Amino acid sequence: xxxxxxxxxxxxxxxxxxxxxxxxxxxxxxxxxxxxxxxxxxxxxxxxxxxxxxxxxxxxxxxxxxxxxxxxxxxxxxxxxxxxxxxxxxxxxxxxxxxxxxxxxxxxxxxxxxxxxxxxxxxxxxxxxxxxxxxxxxxxxxxxxxxxxxxxxxxxxxxxxxxxxxxxxxxxxxxxxxxxx
Numbered sequence: 001x002x003x004x005x006x007x008x009x010x011x012x013x014x015x016x017x018x019x020x021x022x023x024x025x026x027x028x029x030x031x032x033x034x035x036x037x038x039x040x041x042x043x044x045x046x047x048x049x050x051x052x053x054x055x056x057x058x059x060x061x062x063x064x065x066x067x068x069x070x071x072x073x074x075x076x077x078x079x080x081x082x083x084x085x086x087x088x089x090x091x092x093x094x095x096x097x098x099x100x101x102x103x104x105x106x107x108x109x110x111x112x113x114x115x116x117x118x119x120x121x122x123x124x125x126x127x128x129x130x131x132x133x134x135x136x137x138x139x140x141x142x143x144x145x146x147x148x149x150x151x152x153x154x155x156x157x158x159x160x161x162x163x164x165x166x167x168x169x170x171x172x173x174x175x176x177x178x179x180x181x
Contacts, residue, residue: 066118074111
């Protein structure tokens with residue numbers, strides 16, 4: 001089985017989960033979110049088991065600290081900085097514009113990037129590098145779809161939030177720049 005593709009399919013399921021917030025097909029689509037997370041974790045574990053280590057440089061186990069920091073930031077951004085209803089209720093999506101979400105509209109992407117490339121550096125594996133590159137690209141496409149098509153239709157006040165908070169690149173509070181991306 002191609003684990004990179006299976007993990008990539010998780011991003012398609014995540015997009016279907018998000019689209020259900022707009023089109024309100026059925027509450028059972030909420031199960032796509034945990035299924036997607038499971039597929040990503042399973043795929044990553046299987047890639048780790050099957051990888052050939054140290055194929056492009058001698059890795060440093062300290063890079064696993066980056067993996068942990070990236071994972072912690074992503075988990076915080078997606079599960080603790082957002083209300084739990086975000087993933088469980090079909091009609092109760094609320095705008096969060098405080099904390100990490102006051103710095104950029106998709107802070108979880110940064111945790112994903114740090115985690116993916118930290119894992120690449122820690123493993124030294126070309127397989128993990130290709131996984132990190134492809135999944136990061138899919139994550140960026142996923143959040144672009146969310147930001148352009150899904151969230152403006154499913155989260156009240158999101159259009160104004162887009163004007164005031166940058167897409168990905170953090171802004172400083174005292175900055176006069178409006179939208180950096």
